Amino acid sequence: MDKFNHPDLGKALMQSRSGLRDxxxxxxxxxxxxxxxxSLMVFAVLQLFSGHPWVSAAEVIVGSLSFLGVARINHTLHFERWVYGYLLTLFSFFIAIMLLPDASTAAFVWVLMMPVLAYLLLGRREGMMLSVPFMLLGCVVYFFYLAGLAELSRADFVIDFLNMVLCSSLMQVFIYMYEARREEAEQRLIEVAQTDTLTGLANRGNFQSTLTRTIAESERSNTAFALVMMDIDHFKIVNDTLGHEAGDFVLQEIGKCLRDRLRTTDFVGRLGGEEFGLILRDVSPTAAYELIEELRQRIAVRELSYGGTGIKVTASFGMAQWPEDGRQADSLFSVADQHLYRVKRAGRNQVASSFAGLST
Known part of the structure; x- marks a missing residue:
């Protein structure tokens, strides 16, 4: 069955790529x-007075593109392309500045900024893939820069170069580890937010979002699916006679039964109390009815053992079929709920849909 990945949260997480939302x-x-x-406009003027007109011209061009990005970035549909274009240009520019014959030692500090910007804007995997090659190239350039300084002793050369390599490596490792831990923590929070803690099934919000996504997918592919509402019959009696812990046990066992019987493409959630919801994807009305009827029988004949006491419960089901019973979530819920109400009035432990009468 589906992992209970909340589609909206899942989409937001995928878009975020880092600790920042889109x-x-x-x-x-x-x-x-x-x-x-x-900054580039200011540096362009300084480079011009320093006798580097080609560098000044490049900075003016890149600076102009940056101002264009200011105007476009909030509305563009190609945000990732803008980010890659910006980072590739910026990192290449850092390397070019370092290659200047009279480059300042301070220019090599920008190597340490590469992973920060890449990880923030691209996330852990892509940030690492982009920043590592540029950082290695920056270290190589720094090596030859130091080698060209005649006043440096061999010991000073080694110390300065190792400082750069060590700082670059630690920056990369620390940011990578932070991003990995952050992603794990965020995923755990998402799982907690979308999961019913008692049964481990999807909670109501998760189920409703999955239904909305399923409707959208069915609209695109024109494949049918069924929405099923399920109630455990006379559940209050279990709580009143055996206690709430016994009731929790019954809910957990029913949840396991639903998970075990349904197909990998189906989805199940606890909607609240003793009510469950099921989404049967890519299924005809007849096939959906037969599957739920088999599930009803399986629950009815099963005896649960709790503290030496045998507990037998039954369940009632109301079904709605997309698109025959409605194309929107509210319509499907309404039809399934009406059928469930009809089952309860007729004695419970039955299945009802628009395509079949009550069965016992």
Whole structure:
């Protein structure tokens, strides 16, 4: 059966790629474009007076593109392309500045900024893939830069180079580890937010979001599915006679039964109390009815053992079929609920749908 990945949260997590959500990444990128554009214009003037007109011209071009990014980044549908274009250009520019014959030692500090920007804007995997080659290239350039300084002794050369290598490596490792731990923690929070703690099934919010996603997928592929509402019959009697712990045990066992019987493409959640919801994907009305009827029988004949006491329960089911019973979630819930109510009035432990009468 489906992992209970909340589709909305899952999409947000995928879009975030880092600790920042998509809108926050766009805000950060816009700020970086502003800073980059203004800084490059200032440096362009300084480079011109320093006798590097080609560097000045390059900085003016890149700065102008940065200001264009300020105007476009919040609305573009190709945000990732803008980010890659920005980072590749910026990192290449860092390397070019380091290659200048009279480059300042301070220019090599920008090597340490590469993983910070890459991980924030691209996330752990892509951030590492982009930043590591540029950091290695920066270290190589720094090696030859130090080798060209005649005033440096061999000991000073080794010390300065190892400082750069060590700082670069630690920066990469620390940020990678932070991102890995953050992703794990965020995934655990998402699982907690979308899971019913008692049964381990999807909770109501997760189930409703999955239903919405299933409707959208069915609209695109024109494949039918069934929504099923299920109630454990006379569940209050279990709580009143054996206690709430026994009731919790029954809910957990019913949850396991649902998980074990349904197909890998199906989805099940606890909607609250003794009510469960099922989504049977890519199934005809007849096949859905037969599957649920078999599940009803399986629950009815099963005896649960709790503290030496045998507990037998039954369940009632109301079904709605997409698109015959409705194309929207509210319509499907309403039809399934009406059939469930009809089952309860008729004596419970039955299945009802628009395509079949009550069965016992």
């Amino acid at each position: 809108n926050h990444r766009r805000s950060l990128a816009r700020f970086l474009f502003w800073v980059t554009g203004l």
